[in-house]
Amino acid sequence: MTHSPQTGRLIPDRLTSPASRALKSWEALLAVVAVTIFLLNAWASPYFLDPWNLSDATFNFTEKAMIAFAMALLITAGEIDLSVGAIVALASTAMGVAMSMGAPTPVLVAVGLATGLVCGAFNGVLVARFGLPSIVVTIGTMSLFRGIGYIVLGDRAFTGYPADFAWFGQGYVVWVITVELVIFALSAIVFGILMHRTSFGRTVYAIGNNATAARFSGVRVDRVRFILFLLTGLMSGIAAICLTSRLGSTRPSIAAGFELEVVTIVVLGGVSILGGSGTIPGVVLAAFVLGLVTFGLGLLNVPGIVMSIVVGLLLIGVIAVPRLISKLRT
Amino acid sequence: AGSAQAETVRIALVAKALGIGFFEAANKGAQEAAAELGDVEIIYTGPTDTTAEGQIEVINSLIAQRVDAIAVSANDTDALVPTLKRAMDRGITVISWDSGVAPEGRQVQLNPSSAPLIGNTIIKLAADHLPDGGQVAVLSATTTSTNQNIWIEEMTKVMGDYPGIEVVGTVYGDDLADKSYREAQGLMQTYPDLKAIIAPTSVGIVAAAQAVTDAGKVGEVNVTGLGLPSEMAGHVKSGASQSFAIWNPIDLGYSAAMIAYQLATEGAVAEPGSTIPIGRMGEVTLDENGEAAMADPFTYDASNIDEFSSVF
Amino acid sequence: MQPDPVTRDGAVLSLRGIVKTFPGVRALDGVQLDLFPGQVTALIGENGAGKSTIVKVLTGIYQPDEGQILVAGQPVRFPTAQAAGAAGVTAIHQETVLFDEMTVAENIFIGHAPRTRLGLIDRRAMRVRAAQILRGIGSDLDPGTRLRDLGIASKHLVAIARALSVDARVVIMDEPTAALSHKEIGELYDLVDTLKRQGKAILFISHKFDEIFRIADRWTVFRDGAFVAEGVMGDVTEGDLVQMMVGRSVDQIYPKRPAEIGPPVLTVAGYCHPTEYDNITFTLHQGEILGFYGLVGAGRSEVMQALFGISQPAKGACRIAGDIRVIRSTAQAVAAGIVYVPEDRGRQGAVKGLPIFQNVTLPSLARTSRGGFLRLAEEFKLAREYTQRLDLRAASLDQDIGLLSGGNQQKVVIAKWLATQPRIIILDEPTKGIDIGSKAAVHDFMSELAAQGLAVIMVSSEIPEVLGMSDRIIVMREGRIAGEFSGAAMTPENLIRAAVGIERNAA
Amino acid sequence: MSILKSREVVLAVVILLLLAAIASRFPGFVAPANLARVFTDTSPLILLALGQMAVILTKCIDLSVAANLALCGMIAALLDGMGVPMPVILGAVIVMGAGLGAINGALVWTLGIPSIVVTLGTMTIYRGTIFLLTEGAWINAHQMSDAFKAIPRQVILGLPVMAWIAVAAIAGVALLMTRTALGRAFYAVGGNPHAAVYTGISVGRTQFAAFVLAGALAGLTGYLWVARYAVAYVDIAGGFELDVVAACVIGGIVIAGGAGTVAGAVMGALFLGIIKNALPVVGISPFWQMAISGAAILAAIAFNARRRDPGRIILKRAEVRT
Ligand SMILES: Nc1ncnc2c1ncn2[C@@H]1O[C@H](COP(=O)(O)OP(=O)(O)OP(=O)(O)O)[C@@H](O)[C@H]1O
Ligand SMILES: Nc1ncnc2c1ncn2[C@@H]1O[C@H](COP(=O)(O)OP(=O)(O)OP(=O)(O)O)[C@@H](O)[C@H]1O
Numbered sequence A: 001m002t003h004s005p006q007t008g009r010l011i012p013d014r015l016t017s018p019a020s021r022a023l024k025s026w027e028a029l030l031a032v033v034a035v036t037i038f039l040l041n042a043w044a045s046p047y048f049l050d051p052w053n054l055s056d057a058t059f060n061f062t063e064k065a066m067i068a069f070a071m072a073l074l075i076t077a078g079e080i081d082l083s084v085g086a087i088v089a090l091a092s093t094a095m096g097v098a099m100s101m102g103a104p105t106p107v108l109v110a111v112g113l114a115t116g117l118v119c120g121a122f123n124g125v126l127v128a129r130f131g132l133p134s135i136v137v138t139i140g141t142m143s144l145f146r147g148i149g150y151i152v153l154g155d156r157a158f159t160g161y162p163a164d165f166a167w168f169g170q171g172y173v174v175w176v177i178t179v180e181l182v183i184f185a186l187s188a189i190v191f192g193i194l195m196h197r198t199s200f201g202r203t204v205y206a207i208g209n210n211a212t213a214a215r216f217s218g219v220r221v222d223r224v225r226f227i228l229f230l231l232t233g234l235m236s237g238i239a240a241i242c243l244t245s246r247l248g249s250t251r252p253s254i255a256a257g258f259e260l261e262v263v264t265i266v267v268l269g270g271v272s273i274l275g276g277s278g279t280i281p282g283v284v285l286a287a288f289v290l291g292l293v294t295f296g297l298g299l300l301n302v303p304g305i306v307m308s309i310v311v312g313l314l315l316i317g318v319i320a321v322p323r324l325i326s327k328l329r330t
Numbered sequence B: 001a002g003s004a005q006a007e008t009v010r011i012a013l014v015a016k017a018l019g020i021g022f023f024e025a026a027n028k029g030a031q032e033a034a035a036e037l038g039d040v041e042i043i044y045t046g047p048t049d050t051t052a053e054g055q056i057e058v059i060n061s062l063i064a065q066r067v068d069a070i071a072v073s074a075n076d077t078d079a080l081v082p083t084l085k086r087a088m089d090r091g092i093t094v095i096s097w098d099s100g101v102a103p104e105g106r107q108v109q110l111n112p113s114s115a116p117l118i119g120n121t122i123i124k125l126a127a128d129h130l131p132d133g134g135q136v137a138v139l140s141a142t143t144t145s146t147n148q149n150i151w152i153e154e155m156t157k158v159m160g161d162y163p164g165i166e167v168v169g170t171v172y173g174d175d176l177a178d179k180s181y182r183e184a185q186g187l188m189q190t191y192p193d194l195k196a197i198i199a200p201t202s203v204g205i206v207a208a209a210q211a212v213t214d215a216g217k218v219g220e221v222n223v224t225g226l227g228l229p230s231e232m233a234g235h236v237k238s239g240a241s242q243s244f245a246i247w248n249p250i251d252l253g254y255s256a257a258m259i260a261y262q263l264a265t266e267g268a269v270a271e272p273g274s275t276i277p278i279g280r281m282g283e284v285t286l287d288e289n290g291e292a293a294m295a296d297p298f299t300y301d302a303s304n305i306d307e308f309s310s311v312f
Numbered sequence C: 001m002q003p004d005p006v007t008r009d010g011a012v013l014s015l016r017g018i019v020k021t022f023p024g025v026r027a028l029d030g031v032q033l034d035l036f037p038g039q040v041t042a043l044i045g046e047n048g049a050g051k052s053t054i055v056k057v058l059t060g061i062y063q064p065d066e067g068q069i070l071v072a073g074q075p076v077r078f079p080t081a082q083a084a085g086a087a088g089v090t091a092i093h094q095e096t097v098l099f100d101e102m103t104v105a106e107n108i109f110i111g112h113a114p115r116t117r118l119g120l121i122d123r124r125a126m127r128v129r130a131a132q133i134l135r136g137i138g139s140d141l142d143p144g145t146r147l148r149d150l151g152i153a154s155k156h157l158v159a160i161a162r163a164l165s166v167d168a169r170v171v172i173m174d175e176p177t178a179a180l181s182h183k184e185i186g187e188l189y190d191l192v193d194t195l196k197r198q199g200k201a202i203l204f205i206s207h208k209f210d211e212i213f214r215i216a217d218r219w220t221v222f223r224d225g226a227f228v229a230e231g232v233m234g235d236v237t238e239g240d241l242v243q244m245m246v247g248r249s250v251d252q253i254y255p256k257r258p259a260e261i262g263p264p265v266l267t268v269a270g271y272c273h274p275t276e277y278d279n280i281t282f283t284l285h286q287g288e289i290l291g292f293y294g295l296v297g298a299g300r301s302e303v304m305q306a307l308f309g310i311s312q313p314a315k316g317a318c319r320i321a322g323d324i325r326v327i328r329s330t331a332q333a334v335a336a337g338i339v340y341v342p343e344d345r346g347r348q349g350a351v352k353g354l355p356i357f358q359n360v361t362l363p364s365l366a367r368t369s370r371g372g373f374l375r376l377a378e379e380f381k382l383a384r385e386y387t388q389r390l391d392l393r394a395a396s397l398d399q400d401i402g403l404l405s406g407g408n409q410q411k412v413v414i415a416k417w418l419a420t421q422p423r424i425i426i427l428d429e430p431t432k433g434i435d436i437g438s439k440a441a442v443h444d445f446m447s448e449l450a451a452q453g454l455a456v457i458m459v460s461s462e463i464p465e466v467l468g469m470s471d472r473i474i475v476m477r478e479g480r481i482a483g484e485f486s487g488a489a490m491t492p493e494n495l496i497r498a499a500v501g502i503e504r505n506a507a
Numbered sequence D: 001m002s003i004l005k006s007r008e009v010v011l012a013v014v015i016l017l018l019l020a021a022i023a024s025r026f027p028g029f030v031a032p033a034n035l036a037r038v039f040t041d042t043s044p045l046i047l048l049a050l051g052q053m054a055v056i057l058t059k060c061i062d063l064s065v066a067a068n069l070a071l072c073g074m075i076a077a078l079l080d081g082m083g084v085p086m087p088v089i090l091g092a093v094i095v096m097g098a099g100l101g102a103i104n105g106a107l108v109w110t111l112g113i114p115s116i117v118v119t120l121g122t123m124t125i126y127r128g129t130i131f132l133l134t135e136g137a138w139i140n141a142h143q144m145s146d147a148f149k150a151i152p153r154q155v156i157l158g159l160p161v162m163a164w165i166a167v168a169a170i171a172g173v174a175l176l177m178t179r180t181a182l183g184r185a186f187y188a189v190g191g192n193p194h195a196a197v198y199t200g201i202s203v204g205r206t207q208f209a210a211f212v213l214a215g216a217l218a219g220l221t222g223y224l225w226v227a228r229y230a231v232a233y234v235d236i237a238g239g240f241e242l243d244v245v246a247a248c249v250i251g252g253i254v255i256a257g258g259a260g261t262v263a264g265a266v267m268g269a270l271f272l273g274i275i276k277n278a279l280p281v282v283g284i285s286p287f288w289q290m291a292i293s294g295a296a297i298l299a300a301i302a303f304n305a306r307r308r309d310p311g312r313i314i315l316k317r318a319e320v321r322t
């Protein structure tokens, strides 16, 4: 029978064009939402369309979004890191210690990054090496990392960072473009390429969909997981540098509740919390959507908690509505 | 700066967090000042929980709205500085009140009273009821609360004036009712001979009084510190608290609004030694740090509590 | 009983015009099926013919889009599995659908546990009845054992006991013998006979013709989701059934071609593991198909997975192309030219959620990408080449692999490995649950790989398959090598003796 | 069975060792009255952990329990302020809590949205609702009726009612888990959702039931919390959801679902409760508290993971020796 192996049928590469897929994608939906909110804001407040104000508004999300890019990869791989807020706090504390010993800005930056990497490596070892579930590991390290910050600092604060250190969180590159915004954009590009254009990104998707089968396909699953935790730690370190610089001081309580906001950005960005799917452009859009919502409501002096209701509704609504529609259709 | 064109002066009164009775009362005072001045709009706002990050987001949106003045009770002395500096760069008048901001982040700090006076008052309230001396403990707010930390520091300085009184420990209730309650319980547990709990925070003092009542130690442990008459009335009557002190938060809010208005419009300058009129409260004089004290704390006990519990 | 015009006389359960579609697939296209009391009906069809789907329709797991289910002539609906059970339809499903953290008794009775007067679960009654049912199928499993502690064959017995725990008129068995050992298969046949005598109607799904001819009374054939024909067993030959299933004739299932056996490419020396296997030593030659036979649970998969770097042996080493070493990760194995087509396709083989072409290129990414950056055109090229060689049936290469039938998924998995151009390919139960047409294709392919100079290890629990395809056979029993056979010594008797240990007892 | 049992035994031993260590520095801690106090203090955590356990068993997670608690607590305080009699308030908070849980459950069930996303959203929505109801104002002790504040404090047979409610809930949930079809369904759905469908158990409906249970317990706890601490405001029990999950994890409830016991969940909660209560007492700086509980969580996870699955055994040991 099928002796000649070349008799197989020709299978087309694709049935739908990438363009038509993109139109129906989550990112398209988010883009529509973002534009709508932008227009609503412009209509509701006379102060909205001011470049300086828009520039200030980016501070509402840039630091969290930096972490969200790494978290997007991590969640796509089927893991999660709830300790990011605590890593930021610990990295900030470490920088404070270095600063109080008289370290100059480059050393402070190195200390911040290194602390992030060490924390990420700690999570990564526990998850990738010892096979513990990441959600509970990072609930534990969340207390541990921040707890170390409290042990070091107690009720004190570190202040008096060198003047040039303020550049990261308070500086402008040109006109209204802040340093943080540039770091945000650069990390979006780097992580976008990493996730969508490299074989590393491909293995992340494979692991998220079926880690066992990925391992049976020669993928170094544990190494990829470890690297992802490392990256998340690193980005938390970068966020810590920005936030510390922006606040000009360190308390162990900084970045409280960051983890849930970061996860919210990622999930709103269309990354499946169960792993296996999601995109970086989606996360970028989600960051803008959330930034626009909170800034727009802030201009109307709506209390933060009411904003969080809106964010909660947005989170559930954006996921629920398409499902509801497809359910009603059938 | 931009106030010239605007017909009303917009003053933002930023609380540590929304919903706390003390700040709601301050808002009342600010509104009173606005009514008196006529062309003033008060924007009362604040984060939902007592974090510096939350306050920064709020302040950012106030800067964007180009309010004329921001009067803030800070959750963190230092963390607000860069943001408030930016506000000043954009021509906005910035003062802090109640809980202060480091000098470079504001033009004026309005202290409810002078810190040494408060520090002395809280320990005196405890000592007055302990003629034979004894152990007392402090239940503070968060570890980062500026004013509590300063008061406790001032209190420690004058401890020598109260021989026989021993401060055995300081715990933090984070201005959360349940945590303060548990910390108060822990204090009574750890120090069976404890005679008084000093809580210089309106959340902590209520929780501590409740904990003392629940532990059946009314009469043994006296809860004192700083609180609101409306919230403490029941505990004063039950005897859990012999007395406590507070300045009038309505006056504080009134004064803060007045100072902000003066600085933003009337050309009052924030320099050491300058005096700023504050309406019915008279005037304040700035010290070398740009700080001013409003009034002395007032002590409440069973004799006068009913009179004030309906006011604030 | 009232004769119904649409029901065949005497049928206890009939299906008429059942249609079931999934996104992109018409799994069932107006099929019919009749089951009679006291008779075994064999349902036959290629992979993806829709057999398991009809089982799920019958047991209330899927709702048909169109068509009728008739019980004793009356139309019924099964909105849930419980409704089907209440109507007397019970099934042993193709996948073992059990709960590892629960006891045997709980697994048997979950959903319909006996109650005390207070309405609470009566645990004692549950254990007693579970023990009864297990004894009825010749098993002495303790109902209190936790399922996680059982082997795969015992688990299958629990699944069977579960199906028998409801008072059923219709018993469905979807490839029930696929995971059972020799002895247990015999007991299962006895059980089928008992059920027949009790007047139950039995639907029996299997790809093994010997057992179909052994136990079935009637047959029904599906092809591509459509009904083809039905009849009684006496009237057909194996060839007829195959012809109907595949739509063409299959002349050779074991197309073993002689290949030139070359030098050794892999030597395994003294692999040991504290609980799984002991002192595994053998040599594999270029161009050779080395069969690994044993009862299910003999530990063959564990050994193969150790060779592939999934796990590590506690002791021992292997020599690959001159290097003596232990493979520590699957990535190392692939680099060394060893690849493994796993037994558990759904869990270990296919990355469901990724498209076909990405599944194919996953282990070859280093080759299709440049400097770590993906090149999609290269990926499609590679995927196209190898899926075509395996005659894959799919709508497009960027279709999710999870939408393919099991057999086609298996082809993608094999394509994935061939694309790495390995030197040694290990196939673990490569035709388990695969229809006869695809089976022949896989065998043919194996032959060709060997002829091209690959070394092939084939793990199989089917005697005709190992005998038909292997140049040499190693038999494993309880984690040890129990014998090695080549040439004239490769007889069914020798293999079974070694596998069940008669030889050792005699010695 | 024996593995699981021994895990609970080990946890019990660890708790006893912990108590012994504390007692060596501060004997008063293990006085019966003080232990009763610790138990009472831990009651809210226990109640929520029982509900969370049901949810986790079904492969879900409920991050909204603390917000649910806060909202129901506030409603209770508001109802009390309107002069509603106590029995009605009690009924109302349980129904309210169950209703809020049902919203979570319905979103998970009907739309198949992952529970972590749903409850991340409802967590902020529920808390925000409190703000909308009250404009952020606190309700303080002096605004609550005495009857309202009295119930959890009422001492019966040496324990406050609050503790008795926890005891009753432990017994009730234990019975539910081991002896009812619903309880077994929780385990089935989490252990193997695919198989659960084949046995006629609706995965979504069972998850829904778990959320309703968790919600009802959170609602009840909301009242107890507010009445005990005599204050209600937006932020009460902020971040408590993570303590609850931590208690379950320490108690050996497998986060992937399908395995865990009531005894484990209760001991996990007690473990955290004892640490929280003991640290200030034995004079460890409060700044160490957070790091210690983090380390304890990690130790518990590592321990539980180590004790899993000895694996199947193909080789017969006896034969190896011969
Ligand atoms: N849940 C599903 N979603 C999409 N397609 C499905 C689903 N279940 C089955 N199919 C498709 O329906 C067809 C019939 O599958 P089914 O499992 O019934 O085949 P089968 O005859 O049992 O094959 P096998 O012999 O391999 O078990 C296949 O093409 C399969 O891919
Ligand atoms: N108790 C069990 N529970 C779940 N899965 C099992 C169990 N035992 C084996 N398996 C899995 O089922 C498949 C078949 O296992 P099996 O019992 O056949 O052991 P094996 O080592 O593969 O032996 P062999 O290949 O010789 O049959 C393997 O993938 C194995 O991992």
Ligand SMILES: [Mg+2]
Pocket (backbone or CB within 6 Å): C051, C052, C053, C094, C174
């Ligand atoms: Mg099938």
Ligand SMILES: [Mg+2]
Pocket (backbone or CB within 6 Å): C297, C300, C301, C302, C343, C428
């Ligand atoms: Mg096997």
